[in-house]
Amino acid sequence: MKQGEFRHHRLVQVYDAECQWGPDDDFFLAVVDETPTARVLDLGCGTGRLTVALAAAGHTVTGIDPAGASLTAARARPGAQQVTWIEGTSALLPSRAFDVAVLTSHVSQFFVADAEWARTLADLRRALVPGGRLVFDARDPADRRWERWNPRDSQRRVTLRDGGEVRAWTEVTGVRDGVVDFTHHYHFADGEDLLSSATLRFRTEGELRESLTRAGFTVDHIYGGWHREPVGHGEGEFVVLARAASLAPGF
Template structure:
């Protein structure tokens, strides 16, 4: 877990750039479909999805390695219904979760040296027949090439005028270094965030899940649950604990 945390201004604007939408609705449908009563949101970030899962007397845990994100999450409406935990998969409290999720970029943020152990930790925390669901971008779509061509954007935010752009570097072996530049013009400050994203293939992820003790039930290519056929940009995995 990196000691570097997010700039609070970036956290404050995060929900506006990553709003509730069809991706969150997918995870909520899973919770209702499987009558989940104990849910783990690993990499919960600002908690925008997490708090919406805490209904019908469910026990919901939001876990994240970022103190800045968790501070924001614990101050939002409905946060009192959530158990917030600072850490990564090694910090999962207790077990018996019947639904575990990793939304957004969480799966791709997990470095290679921690990927398999993360899946194994989730399996150890799972109840019998628990579901694990997460998304990951398909490496076949090569999304990072599009990111590299995106122009700068300038917007008026509650943090003042913000100019944004990014650069990408292919590190090989499915690893992409993404640098996001955030120029807070009013403050005269440039904040650069770096993250290495891991693009794993469908076959690789399925094999890793199997090795960790999960069976893949579905791989969708969109949030409407269309089966993945290698042409879509995302892969949405739904697996069950053996």
Template sequence: MFTDADAAALYDLLNPWDPENAPGDRFYHELIMAADSVLDVGCGTGTALACARAAGHQGRLVGLDPDRAALDRARRWADVEWVDGTAAEMSWQAGFDLAMMTGHAFQCLVGDQDVRDSLAAVRAALRPGGRFVFETRNPRARAWEDWNPSNAVDVVGLLDAAGRPLRVWHEVESVAGELVSFSGTTADHDGAVLRIDRARLRFLDVAPLDAFLAEAGLAVDGRYGDWDRGPVTGTSREIITIARRR
């Protein structure tokens, strides 16, 4: 068997939070360390906030996620607040200087109402002038075209909780406008399938994204196409947004 807890542990192995060597992690880490109070929406296993606390952050750090297995793993760090829930379910009022969504978590908001409700809750959670920072994949770069079994990742030298070497790959099942449906397969190194997860992501371009932000009362302060703060172009992999509560 390959449990939800195993999947959360594997995620950490494949995606270690490393501000020293990973530009995207460094981008967010610097923002966290400069803010007195931080809300990580879709915090997953909590490594971003745990890293900030270990680096000396003295303020309030709150992680929110609906994935209970991921939160169970996050709760290894008792000096951070961990909350089970989704963005749209938040009820904080003017409690944070910074809200963020890392790891392309914003793309999990696939319906218009999901986006509207989540952005409204994020704005409400921010103090006046507070910032919401997130990234989404640039649809013009068509990242999903690389999601196929030929790009499988062999987890060489990394083992899951059961001590197995693993192979992980993704496969697109459909592309319908802004929505990409795909499967993620985890297998033993010999190819025996242990688990298949399915998901949909939304690829919003700049114009519709900004329309949603403006409707929610969030003004774009910064927009980048890479972690070095370069402009968004047709070949940029990312649309990185810093929005401020009006």
């Protein structure tokens, strides 16, 4: 099953239990709060952990995701009624409607092909007001995070909200030219086994900067971690802050 954590109702519950609030959420919330009462886009919002928190902080928030099962979970969160939820992709975004756009939890890496990433950035530039902020994260390929995605090092037990437990592990199935294929394995207490496969693109800092410049963004900062460390001195992350340039007439 492709990207089952977002599309299969049972795996969405596992994802939601495993991915709790963390320093990345603190960072994104703090950056968005620098623009008071902002109109915020959360692209690839998933189950809405950060999305709902942004709305609770006083922002006008739209969460968009192509995975219906994830949005069902998001809409069930307390406070979800304060968010506008859209099932779809960045192609649906209105023009000049947002002050800040965020892509969290390494959503940017799911845009594997350069053409797909370029289209997404173009949609985001169109959706942001001139000078609007784009904030996202991506893993630094120099950290080689995928080498820890193996059945031995990735073994974990996930406790669900209903008290049930799931045994999970990950294995990499392919590495080529900055592209990593992997599969998550899930064993449920009732004996059901589910697999979820995905592919991520690990772009270098130079590749990210070039793609943003081509799309009409100015890069303000790229940090290496959630406490604004320099690249190579944080948690193996690229934490990117950029601004949208003015659009040409007719856009």
